[in-house]
Amino acid sequence: MNVLLTGGAGFIGSHIADHLLADGHEVFVIDNLSSGRRSNVPEGAGFRELDIRDSAVGELWAEHRFDAIVHMAAQMNVRASVDDPCFDADVNLVGLLNLMEHGRRHGLRRVIFAGSGGAAYDDNAPHPTPEHEPPNPLSPYGIAKVASEMYLEFYRETYGITYTVLRIANAYGPRQNPHGEAGVIAIFAERLLAGERPVIFGSGRQTRDYVYCEDLARICTIVLERDENDVYHAGTGIETDVLQLLAMIQQHAGTEVEPEFAPAKPGENMRSSLAIGKARERLGWTPEIDLDHGIRRTVEFFRRKQRDPDAR
Secondary structure, three states, X not given: OXXXXXXXXXXXXXXXXXXXXXXXXXXXXXXXXXXXXXXXOOOOOEEEEOOOOOOHHHHHHHHHOOOEEEEOOOOOOHHHHHHOHHHHHHHHHHHHHHHHHHHHHOOOOEEEEEXXXXXXXXXXXXXXXXXXXXXXOOOHHHHHHHHHHHHHHHHHHHHOOEEEEEEEOEEEOOOOOOOOOOOHHHHHHHHHHOOOOOEEEOOOOOEEOEEEHHHHHHHHHHHHOOOOOEEEEEOOOOOEEHHHHHHHHHHHHOOOOOOEXXXXXXXXXXXXXXOOHHHHHHHOOOOOOOHHHHHHHHHHHHHHHHXXXXXX
């Protein structure tokens, strides 16, 4: 397929670009480089520095006539969405609609959308949470992600554009941007390797489901080939709290730096884990990289970056 990959200079998107190219797809990346890096885009992929809200998206569609979108670009910070819901909605909803409107005018047939597995549900959901659990997001970020799924159903019903939503757990791995408030493993790894104290918001007992970037790239390439309309969880089904996570990162970083504690942030769940039986049964997908192995790879990446800031 001829694929438009949004956010492909970012962490997850660049791994997806690698896999799409390896599978023989044509890949064109757009990214505004607000958090991604041009050096993350693999050779063989087209690239334009472009915001998903920009009207120039229409010119790109007219020129390339993409078959499919893999939509990874987003305002992905839950805390930032609480502080500025308007900006979050502008990027995550208006950005999606800009892509879809130009796409449906130029032959778009398929969409793979990065939904949220953690922010879509509240703390009353069962754990691990199955896909049929009704969403009840606590943050503007989660609300925008759930609303995006409803917009995709509108475009399917009205224009026949098929879609798959991947409700993604907490992704981590090499190339993750540690400068911000998203991506706790990357943030902790960089700070520990620099001899700095990591900051834990709240008690540290809040849990998340951590899924490795390469496993996410694999499930993305699988669903791209399927002409269906469905929602899948992309996680592990395993809960790990922040204190456990820090201990694992400390072990691989070879440090014993004591953390600082700060007040909990509003809009965040205390627990999150995703049931993945549906993806296992229908797609034949299961995560291959366990958390300990993935953290080791991630710490090694940030250790390399200390020596070479352009490491990929």
